[in-house]
Amino acid sequence: MTISVPATSANLGPGFDTLGLAVDLRNRVEFHPSKFFSVSIKGEGENNPRLKGNNLFISIFNEHYTRLTKKKQNFKFSFYNQIPMSRGLGSSSAVIVSAVASAHEAAGIRVSKRRILNHALVYEPHPDNITPAVMGGFNVATIEKNKVFSQKKHLPDYLKAVVVIPNKQMNTAKSRTILPKSYSKENAIYNLSHTALTVAAFFNEDWEMLKLAAQDRFHQKARMKTLPELFSVQKVAYESGALMSTLSGSGSTFFSLVYDDDSAMIANRLRQKFPDFGVKVLDFDNSGLIIER
Ligand SMILES: Nc1ncnc2c1ncn2[C@@H]1O[C@H](COP(=O)(O)OP(=O)(O)OP(=O)(O)O)[C@@H](O)[C@H]1O
Numbered sequence: 628m629t630i631s632v633p634a635t636s637a638n639l640g641p642g643f644d645t646l647g648l649a650v651d652l653r654n655r656v657e658f659h660p661s662k663f664f665s666v667s668i669k670g671e672g673e674n675n676p677r678l679k680g681n682n683l684f685i686s687i688f689n690e691h692y693t694r695l696t697k698k699k700q701n702f703k704f705s706f707y708n709q710i711p712m713s714r715g716l717g718s719s720s721a722v723i724v725s726a727v728a729s730a731h732e733a734a735g736i737r738v739s740k741r742r743i744l745n746h747a748l749v750y751e752p753h754p755d756n757i758t759p760a761v762m763g764g765f766n767v768a769t770i771e772k773n774k775v776f777s778q779k780k781h782l783p784d785y786l787k788a789v790v791v792i793p794n795k796q797m798n799t800a801k802s803r804t805i806l807p808k809s810y811s812k813e814n815a816i817y818n819l820s821h822t823a824l825t826v827a828a829f830f831n832e833d834w835e836m837l838k839l840a841a842q843d844r845f846h847q848k849a850r851m852k853t854l855p856e857l858f859s860v861q862k863v864a865y866e867s868g869a870l871m872s873t874l875s876g877s878g879s880t881f882f883s884l885v886y887d888d889d890s891a892m893i894a895n896r897l898r899q900k901f902p903d904f905g906v907k908v909l910d911f912d913n914s915g916l917i918i919e920r
């Protein structure tokens with residue numbers, strides 16, 4: 628059995644805890660029942676000994692498997708990870724979603740993607756990464772009575788993501804503590820209207836509107852100040868023709884949405900200007916969670 632989940636870029640500027648989209652960079656796990664518990668990791672995290680034991684995936688998997696089957700069973704898990712950790716590309720969401728989905732598959736219980744999403748919400752209380760991780764595409768999401776309600780837009784092939792990935796890890800929980808405790812009415816209205824405009828631009832495919840729409844007064848500036856080169860990354864991305872350029876999740880990755888035709892040129896400029904940062908051109912992902920039986 629193989630389960631895979633894509634990386635995600637959340638917030639997309641003003642849509643704090645609300646907007647997110649999936650990119651084609653995946654964490655994959657293969658597993659089967661075994662006499663002894665074992666974990667092997669290839670790719671991101673392969674040199675991290677803490678992940679070989681009771682990591683976030685294993686604890687969520689065990690919790691659900693025991694709840695569903697009332698049994699204890701050892702498994703052999705093989706992880707193939709492409710999503711860098713704590714860089715704002717939804718690594719925790721991918722792990723949470725794949726653990727919930729894997730436990731259901733291991734227990735022989737088939738459930739809808741919506742059900743998996745609602746289970747994932749227990750471990751990540753904002754829906755902006757977990758929703759595209761499960762559904763793929765661009766998503767707007769909210770929570771009502773402990774359930775996620777969302778709308779998805781399929782992203783076209785002629786758009787690409789250019790991501791600039793610094794070496795610096797930014798832990799989401801820590802990065803939330805540096806945000807203001809409250810916002811003025813003026814700034815709340817600013818973000819509300821810009822989020823609404825961003826959503827409308829995605830659904831109407833008005834890509835040229837995104838640069839203006841995707842401006843934020845809630846979280847980006849405070850977070851970018853902890854790695855000031857990110858202001859220059861955004862400037863270079865826009866000067867090179869990015870359609871939108873925003874801090875990805877809680878950082879440190881910077882996400883730009885670009886036309887496919889411009890993607891190589893924009894990525895090369897960013898590589899030249901920021902040789903210490905990783906730069907990747909990625910397709911968007913419209914599939915989300917994939918279960919191969
Ligand atoms: N491949 C993995 N295996 C096990 N645990 C992981 C893995 N990837 C991430 N995690 C867990 O998720 C944590 C990182 O979560 P965090 O929310 O800080 O970053 P992120 O999800 O990459 O960023 P963002 O939410 O801003 O997109 C790690 O400290 C670890 O506990």
Ligand SMILES: N[C@@H](CCO)C(=O)O
Nearest residue numbers: 637643644799876877
């Ligand atoms: N909306 C979340 C995304 C990171 O998980 C935040 O900005 O903290």
